[in-house]
Amino acid sequence: MAQKTWAEKLEGRIPEDLGREIEIFSTQMELRRREEVDERLFAETRLRRGVYGQRYDNGQRHDGVKNRTLPYDDRPTKGPETMWDAPGMVRIKIPYGKLTTEQMDVLAELAEDYSDSISHITTRQDIQLHFVQIDDTPDLMRRLAAVGITTREACGNSVRNVTACHLAGVCKTETFDVTPYAEALMRFLLGHPDVQDFGRKFKPALSGCAHEACGLVNMHDMGLVAKTRVVDGKEQRGFAYYVGGGLGAIPHPAQLLDDFVTEDEILPLTQAVSRVFARLGEKENRGRARIKFLVAKLGIEEFRRLVVEERAQLPHDPQWTAYLDDLSDYAEKPRRDAAAIDASEEASYSKAFLAWRKTNVRPQRQDGYAVATVKLPLGDITSDQMRSLADVAREFTDGHVRLTVEQNIVLRWVTEADLPRLHAALEAVDLAAAGAETIQDITSCPGTDTCKLGIASSRGLAAELTRHVGGLNGDNDEALKGLRIKASGCFNSCGQHHISDLGFYGISRKKGGRLVPHFQVVLGGKWIGNGGSFGLATLAIPSKNIPEVVRRVTGRYVAEREPDESFTDFIGRLGKVEVKSYLQDLTEVPAYETDPSYYSDWGDPREYSMDDYGEGECAGEIVPLVEFGLQASEREVFEAQLYFDSGDLAKAREMAYRAMLTAAKALVKTEFLDITDDPDHIVTEFRNRFHETKRFHDRFAGAKFASYLFQAHEVGGNGGRPEQARERVEEAQLFIEAAYACYEKMSTTGAPA
């Protein structure tokens, strides 16, 4: 018997809360198809479900000669200037990059079924699928949910993926394993009411130590660095707590909010930070809405004072510390007993194995075990490779892998004795490339390949540079090998160019009336020390000259560096003026007639143009929290109508009542953030704040609409006679209209909304 739908096939395997969220999203899609939800609101709704736009989804594409309209079917948009049928991107949050082999199998399937058989690992340990149809997204989400993955809040103005060191728990230099804390933070913040009203996204990161790079805390909105201290002779765990870091056009280093926050305080403190950000963060100007601008505006002292004040007022939540009882559950168990590699076999190993072992393998804290890095070209892995890698992980590891912020995958708990066999298994599926975390391991965001904001082809450049670096000056120079190259398609820094030795971000310049793709060259950023310092932007160079920039700069470093001088220090010593003069001739663009290749980007033969450049969705839409609440109430009344139509009158009554509660709660929340989901609480607060004050009264109908809620509440939601179901649904509709009218009045009179 054929399965009819994924929902049916996966019945019983999808956690109830995730299943309900996906159903809600499906309903929202249906409402948007009927144009019963505003496109702006729907855009932010889908973004918060990880469903992103993609280049050319505005229906415009430049073919190298002229702008062409892509004649998609005439359907409602899925956001401002965003065609419904245009393929888009789905971002899948993988908290701290940890994946089970079962999850890998499912991801491989999804990439094949809904995308183009490629899973793209991002610089924040997410996985992105491109060219996905929005109509496929509910099923995609169901299949993810069945293996415990959600896309919720992967995009939009929300808390993004919680990232952490990929070596957490096995690292020789970590203070302690941050994994359980990352998990707790993720669970606590996901869908939390206090993180729903941000003006911009909020990215958290955790690091096990201060000196390595893995967690990149210095460039995050909030970051935790593991620390311990001794109190009364006992070791106490905690974290240095940072806020306000970020890259973007102008990078901000994170500020120290508190030098030592005990482990039981990190969740409430984060809640307090979130509340301050939601309350005082910029909402109108998205270019200044990240928390880094708020911290800079207030100063860290004032920001700290506000957070401490907010923390003192928070109602206690048992979730803050509940996870601390389960810390030991996160201890990983290796598949095999530790075993050292057989030294007597050393001479028999292939060159390829030795090269791979040198760059891709590092010993674990636990003797006899190693971490092996699978270096992925541009962060891409095919579905066939993903499945094979899952099999490899089953055989050699504890059954997990972790994604890294350098767009790779690591296998942990491999016994050292197994390394030759592991290498052979990886080689069989083309995943044994050496050079991980070296100059050959170039990071790139999607850039103009798929991103709506991309200005130049960062992936094209990265692919080109990858071909070049193998033969660079001093290929065998150890100092050169450790350098990092990172490219972003625009100034938004998804490729993390600021914290690499050689960074590039896409820009454009005009020459003889034609646009020429360029990259701004950023030199001397610091990867270690959690993204310790930012590089210097030097000058704009045409894309086609960037490989020569790399050749020259690295060549000079090899030739002129002092013993043990880092690249950052070397660039600092040379100074911006000297670097600029050294590269100045590369800024020249030949005339189009002399060399038209400069007027196309890497990997794209079209003559370069920005005419089809779309509106980006990185920032999401600024939608006040109350509008989400009112939209949710509309969705619920729609569901009530569906129940009524199907003859389930009890459910119709109950859902209509719930819709009124949701609308009332949305209004109350504009003044009282701590409103709970308890119906009595909502009705009481609504009565006191909106009914008694007559703010909810209609000019002609007076208290009529409010009375619908009170009456329904009195009979206990689904009480009443069956024939009253239709009445209840209609009342709910009117109540919601009145709630919108009330919100409108509040907005125009300047009352809090």
Add this chain to the structure above:
Amino acid sequence: MSSGATSALESPEVSVKLFVVDSTGVRLEELIPVFHRWIKEDLLDDELQIDVANYEHVPKGPGVVLICDKAHYYFDVRAGRAGLRYRGRREARAAGAEAVTRAFRSALHAARLLEADPLLEGRYRFRTDEVEFGIYDRLLAPSDVGTLVAIRPELEEAVRGLYCTDDAAIELSSSPKEPFMVTVKSGASPSVEELLGRLSAAKG
């Protein structure tokens, strides 16, 4: 049995891959300007052509992909075998044997364009004695013998119409975790042009 025949061939996600005769002449990077030109000159009938995705850096991967609204065209090197793959994405254009025939027609049409493309200088020729047919729909077409049994009559009908013979062998070629795939092997290897001619005649 895993699914009904009609259901599996109602999926829009049918695929046909034609392998090149000589893969030593294949250079993925040269397919990029070719597909961009197809978009510019609107060379694929019935397709809204959108963009080109380049995965030449991924070994044995999807290669270079022409992204369209209702289907994608890959020049892929999956499993180390270079070829042109038509892959339906949404809104099934037909069902049953007609769905198979339409997928073949789309793949053959694209293959003919590649064979004749001036940039490729006639180095891309396609063999037809072995073709891969697939359904990228794990709900309707799980990768197992049950699916093959269910679709075999209609698949054979379509293949017979195409090859004008009953001797084509159809075998399941995918593992349970992969998308459903079969290889269709025929004793003859008519040209792409010839097969398209047969399909046109049958249609007419």
